[in-house]
Amino acid sequence: MNKIPVIIDDKNFEVDPHKTILEVCREHDIEILTMCHLKGLTDIGACRLCLVEVEGINKLLSACTTKVAANMVIKTQTERIKKYQRITTELFFAERNHVCAVCVSNGKCELQNLGYKVELDRIRYPHLFPQCEVDTSHPWYVMDHNRCIMCTRCVRACNEVEGAHNWDVMNRGHQVRIISDFNTPWGESTTCTSCGKCLHACPTGAIWPKAIVQGQLEKNPGMVNELVERRKMKL
Amino acid sequence: MSKKKLATVWLGGCSGCHMSLLDIDERILDVAKLADIVKSPVVDGKEFPEVDIALVEGSVTSDEHHREILHIRKHAKTLIAFGDCAVMTNVTGMRNYFNLQDVFDTAYVNAASNDKEGQIPDHPSLLRLNDKVVPLQDVVHVDFVIPGCPPDADTIFYVLFEFLNDRIPNLSKAKKLKYG
Structure with missing residues (x-):
């Protein structure tokens, strides 16, 4: 070519x-x-x-x-790009409740690492402090909306790689939320296969397995692409 | 060079940042060569005096903290927000998702360990909690921030040592930026 x-x-x-x-x-x-x-x-x-x-x-x-x-x-x-990257990162932190100290993802979080990269030391915008749900209804996994940044990597991994389409998005603006099926508890999902790909795709501590505690979360987001590539080889 | 005056303050936080400050261990002697610690939870002293540097731990959660931080701002040349609570409310701010009355009820009336006669304390000598917890920067101008829960002792010493030598520290360049 x-x-x-x-x-x-x-x-x-x-x-x-x-x-x-x-x-x-x-x-x-x-x-x-x-x-x-x-x-x-x-x-x-x-x-x-x-x-x-x-x-x-x-x-x-x-x-x-x-x-x-x-x-x-x-x-x-450029300085213009850096300025917007810093603003965007601050808004991630201000929009939901990112309390690193009590998060399973502390120390291994893509959002924390992003903060360090854009040299974020303080947040110049008022925190919204929304009341967010923590869905613990699934037997193995937890969905904590406090820590979600609406990247929708879980939605796409579930839809495109697993083919289950358990996850989707509802509402707009700051009320936007990830939902399981038609906004029902994750544990009651009829589409979720419990494969765990959403967990590995998630960049923060929003989706995590119940068996771990603060700072212990180990994710492997690369597994999503590994699967995709292996399937291509079989074809 | 005359010795600087240093103060450390404990507002709405768990004192973990002060524990981390004590973790600078023998390097406290290097600090003591350059500064007198004139006010701190770990030294004696009543009124908050004029100081060069004030390290303030914790967020502003009550009327008392509000008065204190305004007083500190007036009397400190450099005010440093010390730890995640002071910088971005952190754990202290987790009650902001709820109504204050519900928080009181949960802690004092409906707690599982309660004997059903629990009352919300309201003695006039007690501080009054504000509706929402806010970081220091929402009330006063903050000159420098040290995030971290708690900040590492190395980070605290680095920042103190730079300020005591009339230099402005840069956490990012020093690779000491950390939250949580």
């Missing part, structure tokens, strides 16, 4: 067309922050962390959903 030239952060690259800016950047070790992207799942551009500047376009574009084009001039590390 013919390669096309692009310029990323003032460096010239010859890249495959039909790939997204994110894929190209990751191939060339150019760091782009993401939360809703998980290799193996469809990209949806929900978290707005992978925003990049493209010359000739006034607005910022999400790298995960924008394909490269010939002679595209892309910037990934």
Whole structure:
């Protein structure tokens, strides 16, 4: 396949067309922050962390959903981008109740690591402190909406990889919530296969197995892509 | 160089940050060379005096904390929010998801360990809880923050040592940024 030239952060690259800016950047070790992207799942551009500047376009574009084009001039590390990444991260923390000290994911959390990367030391916005449900009805797993950032990686892993589509999304704005079936307790789900892929896909401590306590959560989000790749081999 | 004056304060928190402060161990001697600790839960002293640096642990949860933090702001050149509660309310703020009356009832009246005669304490000498717990920055200007629950002793010493030597610390560059 013919390669096309692009310029990323003032460096010239010859890249495959039909790939997204994110894929190209990751191939060339150019760091782009993401939360809703998980290799193996469809990209949806929900978290707005992978925003990049493209010359000739006034607005910022999400790298995960924008394909490269010939002679595209892309910037990934500008002050404008860093400013928005910091704001986005602060809003993640302000929107729900992220109490790291009591979280199963403490120390191994993608949201914490994101905070360190954008140098977040304080949150400049008022916390909403919403009253969120903790669904413990499933025999093995817990869904804690306090810690959910609405990346919808669980929804896509359940739908696209497991094929169960137990998870979905309801409401809009700050009232948006992940739901099991038609907003019924997870333990009563008729679609959930208890496969645990959502748990591994989840970047925070929102979905976790009951058998663990604070700071013990070990996740393997890479397993989702491993499965997807293995299935391709069998075909 | 004259010695600086240092204070540490315990507002709405568990005192874990102060425990972590004590964990700087013998490095307290390096701090003592540069500063006098003039007010702290671990030293004697009544009125909060004029200080160069105030490390304030915990969030603002009551009328008393509110008065205290305003007083501290007036008398401290550098006010440092010390620990996750002071910076972003953390565990102390977990009661914010509920109505204050429900929180009182749960703790004092309906608790499983209660003898059914539980009453909500209301002695006039007690502090009055505010409806919502807020971080220090919602009440006063905060000059520097040390997140962490608790912050590591190394981090605390690093920040103190930088300020005592008239330098501004940078937690991110020093790779000491941590929450939880």
